[in-house]
Structure formats: C-alpha cells, structure tokens
Amino acid sequence: MVIIMSYNKLQILKTTVNIGLDAPVRVLHVTDTHIAYDDPVRYSGRFKCFETEDDRGQTLDYLRQATEYAKREGITIVHTGDLIDYLSDENFRLVDKYLDGVDYIYAAGNHDFCHWVGEAKEDAAYKWEYMPHSAPHFKSNLIFDSRVIKGVNFVTLDNSYYLISDGQVDMLRAEAAKGYPIVLCMHNPLYTPGFAELTDGDTLVNCGIAVVGAPVEYLARYSLHRRKQQTPDEATLRAIRYIKSEKLIRALVVGHKHMNYEESLDNGVPQITTHGTFAGFVREITFM
Ligand SMILES: [Fe+2]
Ligand SMILES: [Fe+2]
Numbered sequence: 001m002v003i004i005m006s007y008n009k010l011q012i013l014k015t016t017v018n019i020g021l022d023a024p025v026r027v028l029h030v031t032d033t034h035i036a037y038d039d040p041v042r043y044s045g046r047f048k049c050f051e052t053e054d055d056r057g058q059t060l061d062y063l064r065q066a067t068e069y070a071k072r073e074g075i076t077i078v079h080t081g082d083l084i085d086y087l088s089d090e091n092f093r094l095v096d097k098y099l100d101g102v103d104y105i106y107a108a109g110n111h112d113f114c115h116w117v118g119e120a121k122e123d124a125a126y127k128w129e130y131m132p133h134s135a136p137h138f139k140s141n142l143i144f145d146s147r148v149i150k151g152v153n154f155v156t157l158d159n160s161y162y163l164i165s166d167g168q169v170d171m172l173r174a175e176a177a178k179g180y181p182i183v184l185c186m187h188n189p190l191y192t193p194g195f196a197e198l199t200d201g202d203t204l205v206n207c208g209i210a211v212v213g214a215p216v217e218y219l220a221r222y223s224l225h226r227r228k229q230q231t232p233d234e235a236t237l238r239a240i241r242y243i244k245s246e247k248l249i250r251a252l253v254v255g256h257k258h259m260n261y262e263e264s265l266d267n268g269v270p271q272i273t274t275h276g277t278f279a280g281f282v283r284e285i286t287f288m
Contacts, residue, residue: 007061013283019250025150028070029283031255032276036085059278067102080255081109081187086116106140107156109187153180160187162230164239182249189254194263213240
C-alpha cells in the first residue's frame with residue numbers, strides 16, 4: 001500500500017438557510033465519506049475503492065479535517081450516510097477510530113448495510129441481515145433518531161432504499177408535536193424537477209440515480225432495475241405528502257447524489273445536497 005505524505009485541503013462550503021430562527025444554529029454537513037478498506041483476509045482484491053493506490057489515505061484525511069473543524073468550531077456534524085462503502089472489519093475499525101469523541105448525528109445510507117454493492121437486491125430483508133453488524137458502530141439509531149440543538153430539532157430518518165415507512169412518519173409526527181422547527185436529515189433527496197432536469201452538457205446526469213418519490217414520467221427514463229428499485233410505494237407517497245405539509249419541517253439536508261446542489265421543494269422548503277467527503281467537500285450550514 002502506498003501512503004501519500006501530503007493530502008489535499010478539505011473544501012468547506014458555507015451556506016445560510018433561513019428557517020425563521022431568533023438565533024443562528026450552525027452544523028457541519030458531512031456525507032458520503034465512503035471509507036473503502038478491504039479486510040485482507042476476507043475480501044482482498046474484490047472491491048473497487050473510492051481511493052486509488054495513488055491517493056490512499058486521502059478520504060480518511062478529509063474526514064479527519066472535517067471532524068477537527070467541527071471540534072474547533074464547537075458544532076455538531078450532521079452525517080447523511082454512506083460513511084462506509086461496504087461492510088468490512090477494517091472499515092468499522094476506521095469508523096470507530098476516526099469518530100471516537102466526535103459529536104455527530106447520523107442518517108443511514110444505502111452503503112452502510114451493504115456487504116458489497118450490487119451483490120443482492122437491496123430490500124428490507126437484506127438490510128436487516130446486515131443491520132446487526134453496522135448498528136453498533138454508529139451513534140444514532142439508524143432507522144430514526146432526533147436531537148434538539150439550540151432549539152432546532154434535527155431529525156434523522158433512513159430512506160436509503162428509496163422508501164419511508166408509516167412507522168417512521170408516526171415518529172416524525174411525534175417529533176413535530178414537540179413544537180421545535182425541524183431540519184429533516186436523510187440520505188436520499190426527495191424528487192424535484194430540478195434534479196430531474198439537471199444536465200451535464202447534453203446528458204441527463206441524474207437519470208436513474210436516485211431520488212425518493214420520482215413520478216411515473218421520470219421513472220420511465222430509468223432502466224428496469226432502477227425503476228423497480230426506486231418506484232415509491234404507497235407509504236412513501238404518504239410520507240412525502242406529510243413531509244411537505246408539516247409546517248415545522250423547515251429544511252431538508254441530504255446526500256447520496258455526490259454533488260453540491262441547493263434548491264427548494266415545490267412547497268418552498270429548501271433541500272440542501274452536499275457532495276461526498278471522498279471528493280473533498282463538506283458544508284457548514286448556518287440556520288437563521
Ligand atoms: Fe454515496
Ligand atoms: Fe448512497
């Protein structure tokens with residue numbers, strides 16, 4: 001293994017989001033770190049890493065820079081999933097090491113339950129097979145959790161397989177009943193026309209890769225596999241209606257897309273997507 005001696009500097013985007021607070025609340029949005037270290041004995045050579053041999057250690061150093069910045073600033077990290085790229089003992093050892101003593105809340109990503117990407121259909125049975133391996137290494141409940149920070153309720157909710165359950169919505173309603181403004185933190189963004197029409201030159205860059213609640217005409221662009229994977233069920237459609245109708249949900253903070261993107265849902269609520277730590281990005285968000 002080649003360990004490089006000097007690493008790139010982390011880019012810390014700064015974004016202000018007005019959600020009607022009397023005093024500002026800052027957090028550091030970190031997402032899609034994709035720590036990708038094989039276990040030499042069990043998995044050697046079977047995985048493509050986000051890092052190459054030429055920049056080995058860079059992702060971990062970006063994560064180190066992020067956690068040190070958050071500690072220095074005295075702010076909580078909101079991590080929206082894919083901290084690891086796949087399950088391995090070495091990845092979990094690194095999670096334990098790099099997040100020891102770090103103040104963070106966590107919304108699960110699809111890779112956090114994944115033995116390795118693409119090995120099987122990612123459904124509830126698959127998730128729960130690997131949940132016992134993953135859950136002990138994260139400080140938040142991976143299905144649903146919340147924490148009030150200076151009067152803002154940061155709610156984390158697992159939508160990593162493009163679905164939201166009625167039970168999660170029941171818990172979200174219970175959070176709303178507490179009366180605090182809510183920032184909803186999830187791995188996958190909700191569908192917006194903006195995502196649907198994003199292009200890279202002439203190419204629809206996001207076609208088939210990942211939003212929750214895409215309408216039929218957008219899903220029609222997907223491959224059959226992606227269409228089956230990402231078609232919302234009735235509970236998910238109910239959840240989206242509730243999320244958009246709940247006046248206390250003031251902002252969404254999401255990942256998964258591996259891009260920096262700021263927009264609003266059709267009800268005017270901002271949805272902030274941040275690029276992956278592996279690519280050298282985090283975002284300091286000041287809620288006002
Ligand atoms: Fe990711
Ligand atoms: Fe993801």
